[in-house]
Amino acid sequence: MKEKRREIINDSMQALHALAKLMPQLNAQCSPVEMLEIINSALGANLSWVSVESADGPRVVCAGDVTCHAFNVADFLASTLLQRHHRAWRVIYWKEHIGRAVFSPQHPGYARLQSGVLCKLSAHGRQCSGYFFLAFNEKLTSLPILKNIVVVLVEKLKDYFDDIIVREKTAQEMQRVVTQYKTLFERAPVLMNAFDRHNRCVLWNAECEKVFGWSMTEIGEHPDPLALFYPDPEERQRVQESVRFAPLKDMYEWHPVRKDGTPLTILWSNILLPDNSILNIGLDITERKKAERQLTVKATTDDLTGCLNRSTILQRLKMALAASSPQDVSSHFCLLMFDLDYFKQINDRWGHQVGDAALIHFCDRIREVSPAGSALGRVGGEEFVLLLARTDGMAATLLSSRLRAALISKPLRVGDKTLVLSFSAGVVEVCQGQRDTSAILMRADQALYDAKRTGRGKTVLASDYL
Incomplete structure (x- = not known):
C-alpha cells in the first residue's frame, strides 16, 4: 500500500490530486501526531517529524514506523551535514542514505531510510519557526x-x-491573569x-479566615454557614433578603460575629455573578x-466623673426644649441642678x-437613683445638671431625697474614715413649650441659690412652671 502511495510522488498530476484530498484532512481538530500520521499515510512516508521553536526550547513531534526521538532530531539539525549549506536555503532533499544523517549506526532507521526532505518553517512575521x-x-x-509537495504542506503546518x-499563549496569559487574581484574592487585605x-x-480568602476565625473547611462543613456569622435569626433573615432580592453594590454596615463570639462591624458589598453565586467584598471597620x-x-x-461635659448636656437640654410641647405630656421634663x-x-x-x-462618688450615687433615659452632665466645678424625661417637679424632688439617702447609706471612705456628702438642688419643671435655654x-440656678441661702442640704422647686 505504501509503495502505491509513493508512486504518487513520481507523478505530478497524481501528486496534485493527492494533495487536494489530503489538505482538508489537516485541520485544527487533529493533534500534531495525528496530522503527521495522515501525511505519512497519504504519501507512503515511513517517518515524519516537526520541530517548532518555543519559549521553552524546540518542541518535537514524530510519527511513523521508524522510531525517532527529540534528541535524534536535535543531533540531526546540529550536524555538519546541514552546516555545509552556507547559502540561504528553504528545502534540502536527499536521494539516498538519509537514515545515516539522522541516526547512529545501531539504530534500525540508519540503514532503512533512504530518501528524505527537510523544509524550514520560517517565521516571516508568523508566530512559529522550525523544521518539517x-x-x-x-x-x-x-x-x-x-519538494513541491513539502513546500505546500509546510504552509499548512505553519498555519x-x-x-x-x-x-497556548492565550491560555498562558489567561493562566497568568488567573494566578494574579488568585494571588490578589488570597493576599488582599x-x-x-x-x-x-x-x-x-466556594471562595474564602486568608483575610476572612484571619478576621472571622473559621477556615474554609469549617465553613463548608456547616449546613447553614450564614448562621455562624449571624446567630440571631432575624438579623440573618435581613442579610439573606438583602443578598437575594437586591445585591448591594454600595457598601453597607453589618454586624457579624467571630468564631469566639466577638461582635464585628463589617462594611459589605454583595455582587451577583452570572452563575447566580454571590461575591462578597468587605472591610473590617471594627477597630475604626x-x-x-x-x-x-x-x-x-x-x-x-464620666458624665456628659458642659457643652453636651446643654445640647441635650436644647434638644429636649425643641421637642417639648404643652399638649404632649410625654415631652414634658424636669431639670435638676445640683451643687x-x-x-x-x-x-x-x-x-x-x-x-x-468626692465628685466621682457623688455622680455614681446620682446614676444609681436616676431612671433609664436620664442625662447627667457636669456644668461647673462641683455643679451638675440632670435631665429627667416625662417627670414632674414632685417626682424630681423625691429623686433628690433618694439621692440624699444614698449618700448617707454609702458615704465616701477616706482612709479609715467616712465622709457623708451633702448637696443643694434647684428643680425646674418644663411643660409649657419653653424654648429659651x-x-x-x-x-434652676435661682432655685439652687435659694436652697443654699436657706441652709443648704435641701431641694427647691422653682415656683413658676415654664
Missing part, C-alpha cells in the same frame, strides 16, 4: 515533486502551529468570599468604629485628690 522532515525507506526518483502557539446558589462556600466611639466619648464626656455643699472645705481639708473622689438655666 519527511523520509522514505526507498529511493525516490522524482524528488523535485516531493496549524501558528494557531496552536496563539492558543480585604474580606472576599463567595457562596453559590445552594449556599455553599471603636476608635470613633472612643473619640465621641472623649468629646462628649467629662474626664473625671455639692462645702466642696471648698473638702478640698482644703482633705486635698484635691479626695475632692476629685438660658431662661431655664437661670430659673
Whole structure:
C-alpha cells in the first residue's frame, strides 16, 4: 500500500490530486501526531517529524514506523551535514542514505531510510519557526515533486502551529491573569468570599479566615454557614433578603460575629455573578468604629466623673426644649441642678485628690437613683445638671431625697474614715413649650441659690412652671 502511495510522488498530476484530498484532512481538530500520521499515510512516508521553536526550547513531534526521538532530531539539525549549506536555503532533499544523517549506526532507521526532505518553517512575521522532515525507506526518483509537495504542506503546518502557539499563549496569559487574581484574592487585605446558589462556600480568602476565625473547611462543613456569622435569626433573615432580592453594590454596615463570639462591624458589598453565586467584598471597620466611639466619648464626656461635659448636656437640654410641647405630656421634663455643699472645705481639708473622689462618688450615687433615659452632665466645678424625661417637679424632688439617702447609706471612705456628702438642688419643671435655654438655666440656678441661702442640704422647686 505504501509503495502505491509513493508512486504518487513520481507523478505530478497524481501528486496534485493527492494533495487536494489530503489538505482538508489537516485541520485544527487533529493533534500534531495525528496530522503527521495522515501525511505519512497519504504519501507512503515511513517517518515524519516537526520541530517548532518555543519559549521553552524546540518542541518535537514524530510519527511513523521508524522510531525517532527529540534528541535524534536535535543531533540531526546540529550536524555538519546541514552546516555545509552556507547559502540561504528553504528545502534540502536527499536521494539516498538519509537514515545515516539522522541516526547512529545501531539504530534500525540508519540503514532503512533512504530518501528524505527537510523544509524550514520560517517565521516571516508568523508566530512559529522550525523544521518539517519527511523520509522514505526507498529511493525516490522524482524528488523535485516531493519538494513541491513539502513546500505546500509546510504552509499548512505553519498555519496549524501558528494557531496552536496563539492558543497556548492565550491560555498562558489567561493562566497568568488567573494566578494574579488568585494571588490578589488570597493576599488582599480585604474580606472576599463567595457562596453559590445552594449556599455553599466556594471562595474564602486568608483575610476572612484571619478576621472571622473559621477556615474554609469549617465553613463548608456547616449546613447553614450564614448562621455562624449571624446567630440571631432575624438579623440573618435581613442579610439573606438583602443578598437575594437586591445585591448591594454600595457598601453597607453589618454586624457579624467571630468564631469566639466577638461582635464585628463589617462594611459589605454583595455582587451577583452570572452563575447566580454571590461575591462578597468587605472591610473590617471594627477597630475604626471603636476608635470613633472612643473619640465621641472623649468629646462628649467629662474626664473625671464620666458624665456628659458642659457643652453636651446643654445640647441635650436644647434638644429636649425643641421637642417639648404643652399638649404632649410625654415631652414634658424636669431639670435638676445640683451643687455639692462645702466642696471648698473638702478640698482644703482633705486635698484635691479626695475632692476629685468626692465628685466621682457623688455622680455614681446620682446614676444609681436616676431612671433609664436620664442625662447627667457636669456644668461647673462641683455643679451638675440632670435631665429627667416625662417627670414632674414632685417626682424630681423625691429623686433628690433618694439621692440624699444614698449618700448617707454609702458615704465616701477616706482612709479609715467616712465622709457623708451633702448637696443643694434647684428643680425646674418644663411643660409649657419653653424654648429659651438660658431662661431655664437661670430659673434652676435661682432655685439652687435659694436652697443654699436657706441652709443648704435641701431641694427647691422653682415656683413658676415654664
